[in-house]
Amino acid sequence: MAGWTGKVLRVDLGNGTFQTEPMDPQSRSLYIGGRGAGVKLLYDEIDPRVDPLSPANKLILSAGPLTGTGAITGCLFSAVAKSPLTGCIASSPSQGFFGTELKHAGYDMLVLEGKAEAPVYLDISKGKVELVPAGHLWGLNTFQTEDLIKARMHDKWKALDTSIACIGPAGENLCRMASIVNDRHWAASHSGVGAVMGSKNLKAIVVNGVEDIYVASAKPFMDVVLAYIEQTRAAPLTSRVLPEQGTAFLVEKLSELGALPACNFQAILVDSSSVDGKALRRLSPRKMGCFSCPIGCEHLVSEGQDLEVMAPSLEVIGSLGPGCGVNNIEAVVRANRACLQMGLDPVSSGGTIACAMELSEAGAFPEEEVGFALRFGDAEAVLKLLELMARREGFGNVLAEGGRRLAGKYGRPDLFMGVRSQEMPGCDPRAIEGAGLHFATANSGPSFDSGDTLLTEILGINPSGVEGKAGLVKEAQDLSALMESVGLCRKMQMAGFSIPEVFAMMEMVTASGMNDADLMKAGERIFNLERMFNVRAGVEGGSDMLPRRMLDEPLKEGIAMGHVSRLPEMIAEYRGLRGWDERGTPSERKLDELGLTDAVAAGEAK
Amino acid sequence: MTLKIKVDHSKCNGCRHCEAACALYHSEDGVNTHRSRIRVIKQGEEFFPVLAGPYTEAKCNVTNVIRIGGKEYDMCALCVASCPVKPVFREPDTDIPLKCDHCGEPVTNASCVKWCTSGALTLVEEED
Numbered sequence: 001m002a003g004w005t006g007k008v009l010r011v012d013l014g015n016g017t018f019q020t021e022p023m024d025p026q027s028r029s030l031y032i033g034g035r036g037a038g039v040k041l042l043y044d045e046i047d048p049r050v051d052p053l054s055p056a057n058k059l060i061l062s063a064g065p066l067t068g069t070g071a072i073t074g075c076l077f078s079a080v081a082k083s084p085l086t087g088c089i090a091s092s093p094s095q096g097f098f099g100t101e102l103k104h105a106g107y108d109m110l111v112l113e114g115k116a117e118a119p120v121y122l123d124i125s126k127g128k129v130e131l132v133p134a135g136h137l138w139g140l141n142t143f144q145t146e147d148l149i150k151a152r153m154h155d156k157w158k159a160l161d162t163s164i165a166c167i168g169p170a171g172e173n174l175c176r177m178a179s180i181v182n183d184r185h186w187a188a189s190h191s192g193v194g195a196v197m198g199s200k201n202l203k204a205i206v207v208n209g210v211e212d213i214y215v216a217s218a219k220p221f222m223d224v225v226l227a228y229i230e231q232t233r234a235a236p237l238t239s240r241v242l243p244e245q246g247t248a249f250l251v252e253k254l255s256e257l258g259a260l261p262a263c264n265f266q267a268i269l270v271d272s273s274s275v276d277g278k279a280l281r282r283l284s285p286r287k288m289g290c291f292s293c294p295i296g297c298e299h300l301v302s303e304g305q306d307l308e309v310m311a312p313s314l315e316v317i318g319s320l321g322p323g324c325g326v327n328n329i330e331a332v333v334r335a336n337r338a339c340l341q342m343g344l345d346p347v348s349s350g351g352t353i354a355c356a357m358e359l360s361e362a363g364a365f366p367e368e369e370v371g372f373a374l375r376f377g378d379a380e381a382v383l384k385l386l387e388l389m390a391r392r393e394g395f396g397n398v399l400a401e402g403g404r405r406l407a408g409k410y411g412r413p414d415l416f417m418g419v420r421s422q423e424m425p426g427c428d429p430r431a432i433e434g435a436g437l438h439f440a441t442a443n444s445g446p447s448f449d450s451g452d453t454l455l456t457e458i459l460g461i462n463p464s465g466v467e468g469k470a471g472l473v474k475e476a477q478d479l480s481a482l483m484e485s486v487g488l489c490r491k492m493q494m495a496g497f498s499i500p501e502v503f504a505m506m507e508m509v510t511a512s513g514m515n516d517a518d519l520m521k522a523g524e525r526i527f528n529l530e531r532m533f534n535v536r537a538g539v540e541g542g543s544d545m546l547p548r549r550m551l552d553e554p555l556k557e558g559i560a561m562g563h564v565s566r567l568p569e570m571i572a573e574y575r576g577l578r579g580w581d582e583r584g585t586p587s588e589r590k591l592d593e594l595g596l597t598d599a600v601a602a603g604e605a606k
Numbered sequence: 607m608t609l610k611i612k613v614d615h616s617k618c619n620g621c622r623h624c625e626a627a628c629a630l631y632h633s634e635d636g637v638n639t640h641r642s643r644i645r646v647i648k649q650g651e652e653f654f655p656v657l658a659g660p661y662t663e664a665k666c667n668v669t670n671v672i673r674i675g676g677k678e679y680d681m682c683a684l685c686v687a688s689c690p691v692k693p694v695f696r697e698p699d700t701d702i703p704l705k706c707d708h709c710g711e712p713v714t715n716a717s718c719v720k721w722c723t724s725g726a727l728t729l730v731e732e733e734d
Contacts, residue, residue, distance in 0.1 A: 070626030070637050157693050210698035212636040222630050289621030294723040296619040308651040
C-alpha cells in the first residue's frame with residue numbers, strides 16, 4: 001500500500017489498552033483519509049447525541065494519504081470529534097509536522113477513547129505505544145509541556161525529530177474553545193477539540209518513528225512536484241506576498257472591501273494599516289514553513305519577549321484585533337501568543353471577548369461581574385481575559401463557555417456573532433456574501449478552513465453580489481473536505497492549484513485509480529456525512545442561519561454600505577444544488593447518489 | 607570552476623521539503639526523511655540545513671555547545687559527519703552511513719536545491 005500506512009492505532013484511555021487495526025479499505029476509497037476517514041469512523045462508532053465531554057465521545061487525529069509524502073503542502077492532519085462548543089461534528093485541521101511524524105510512527109489515524117483515571121500522555125516515539133503518567137505536566141502551558149517532554153527524552157537525536165501535540169490549561173479546564181497545539185506553533189484550533197482531549201485526561205501525544213511512507217511512482221511524482229514548485233515560484237501571490245506577509249495580506253483587502261468587522265461586527269475597520277500584513281512586516285518576522293510547503297506562509301515574531309511565536313494569520317488578526325477594537329498588531333501578537341500557550345482558539349476566544357465587550361458597553365451586566373470596566377480597544381483586558389478564560393477563574397469561567405452561552409446568560413442572544421455556537425472569523429457576510437453563505441452552512445461551524453471562497457470573491461467576482469455564490473460555496477466546501485482528507489493545505493489554492501493537481505499527486509502516490517470526479521464526489525460525500533451526523537445529533541437545518549445583525553442591520557460605512565446579507569436568497573439555491581430539503585437535510589436521493597444510504601441506515605439502527 | 611551547494615541558514619524556513627526530495631530521489635518506492643542525506647536541524651527557533659558528509663570513526667573530544675549572540679548552538683548537531691555517537695545520516699534499519707552525492711553528476715541534479723524555495727540552498731560557482 002502506498003500513501004496510506006494502512007494502520008489505525010486505537011487507544012482505550014479508560015483501561016490503558018491499545019491495538020493496531022487495519023484501515024478499512026472501503027473507508028480509503030470512499031472517504032480517503034484525514035478528515036473524511038475520521039468523520040466516517042466517528043459516525044460509525046459514536047451516538048451523535050452523546051455529551052461531547054463524556055468518555056463516550058472519541059477524539060480522532062487523522063492524517064491523509066498525501067501527508068508526509070513530499071506532495072506540495074502535504075502536511076495536514078485533522079482532529080475529529082463531537083464538538084463541545086457546537087454540539088455538531090468538529091473537524092479541525094492543523095499543519096506543521098505532527099501529521100508527517102505520525103505516519104513515520106506507522107499510523108494514518110489515532111483513535112482515542114474513554115477517559116484516563118489520572119492525567120497521562122501518549123508516547124508513540126520509541127517504536128511502541130505507552131501511556132505515561134502526566135501529573136508533572138498538568139497545569140503547564142503548551143510551550144512548557146513540549147519543552148519538558150523533550151528535555152526528559154534520553155536521546156537528544158530522537159528529541160530533535162519528535163513531534164508533540166498537547167493541550168494547555170484551557171483544554172484541561174474544558175474550555176469549550178480549547179485547541180490542540182502541535183509543534184509549538186500550530187493548532188487544531190476550532191470547535192473545542194482541545195476540551196475533548198482534556199476530558200479524557202490526555203495531556204499530550206508524542207510521536208516519532210522511522211517507518212517509510214510508500215510512494216507508488218516516486219520518480220514521476222518528483223517530476224510533478226517539481227513542476228508545481230516552479231509554478232509556485234512563478235505566481236506573485238505564492239512567491240512574494242504570502243512568504244512576506246502570510247495570510248495577513250488579506251486584512252488590507254478585506255478592509256478595502258468594507259468587510260473587516262470591528263467591535264463585534266458593530267462597525268467595520270476602514271483603515272487597517274495598524275493591523276494588516278504590512279504592519280506585521282514592520283515587526284521583522286522570520287519565515288517559517290510547514291512540512292513540504294513551497295509557499296511558506298508562516299512567520300515567527302518576537303514581540304516584547306525573546307520568545308518567538310507564530311505570527312497571527314488573517315483569522316487571528318480579525319478576531320483578536322479589530323473584532324475586540326484592538327487596532328494594534330503588537331497587541332494581537334501578544335494575544336495570539338497567549339492563545340497558543342494556553343491552548344485556546346484565537347477566533348472563538350476573540351469572538352467571545354468581543355461579545356463580552358459589547359454586552360458590557362450595552363450594560364447587560366454590572367462591572368463587578370468582570371471586576372473591571374470592559375471596553376472595546378482594551379488590549380490589556382483581552383490578555384487578562386484570555387488567561388482567566390483558560391483557567392476558568394472569575395469571569396473567565398463564564399467566557400470559557402463561549403459567546404453564545406455568554407450572550408444567552410445575560411439575556412442578549414442577539415449579540416452573539418456566530419453560527420452553531422461557534423464565533424465567526426473576521427469577515428463580514430454583509431460585504432462578502434459567499435463567505436456568509438459558507439459560514440451559515442459549514443457543518444463544523446464557521447471558519448475559512450472548511451470552505452475558502454475569499455480569494456475567488458475578492459479577486460474574481462463581485463464580493464457583495466449573490467449571483468453564482470451558491471455554486472461557488474458548494475464547490476469550495478467539497479474541495480476543502482477533499483483537501484483535508486488527502487492531507488493538503490487549502491493555501492495551495494493560492495498558487496492556482498485545484499483538483500487536477502490533487503488528482504495527479506494522489507495517483508502517483510497511491511495508484512488508487514480514483515479519477516478527479518471520484519475525488520470531488522468523495523469531498524461531497526464527506527460533507528454530507530458530516531451533515532447527517534449533525535442531523536442525528538439533533539441539530540436542525542434551521543441553524544443554517546447567520547446572526548440577526550447580518551440580516552437586519554445594514555453596513556454603515558465602506559464600499560458595501562447599506563448592504564445586508566442576502567442569505568435567504570442564496571440558501572434556497574444552495575440547498576437545491578446540494579440536494580437538501582428545506583430543513584437542510586440531505587434527501588434520500590442525494591444519499592443514494594453518494595452511496596451513503598447504507599452508512600446512514602447503519603448509524604440509525606444503533 | 608565547479609558548482610557547489612551553498613547553504614544560507616538565515617534563509618531557511620524549516621519546511622524540510624529538501625529532506626523529502628532527497629529521500630524520494632534515493633529511494634525507489636518511498637519517502638522517509640530519516641533516510642535523507644540532508645537534514646534541517648532545529649536549534650531553538652532557527653533552522654540549519656546540514657548536508658551529510660563522510661562517516662567518521664572518530665568521536666570528538668571537545669565541548670560542542672557554543673554561544674553566539676546570547677544563543678546556544680549544539681555544534682555536534684550541526685556537524686556534517688555522522689560518527690559513533692551521532693545516529694544522524696545513517697539508514698535507520700541497517701545503520702549504514704549516508705553521504706550526500708549531489709544526486710549524481712552534475713551537481714545541478716541536486717534534488718534538495720531544486721525543491722528549495724526559501725533560497726537557503728543554492729548552487730554557486732567556486733574556483734577549483
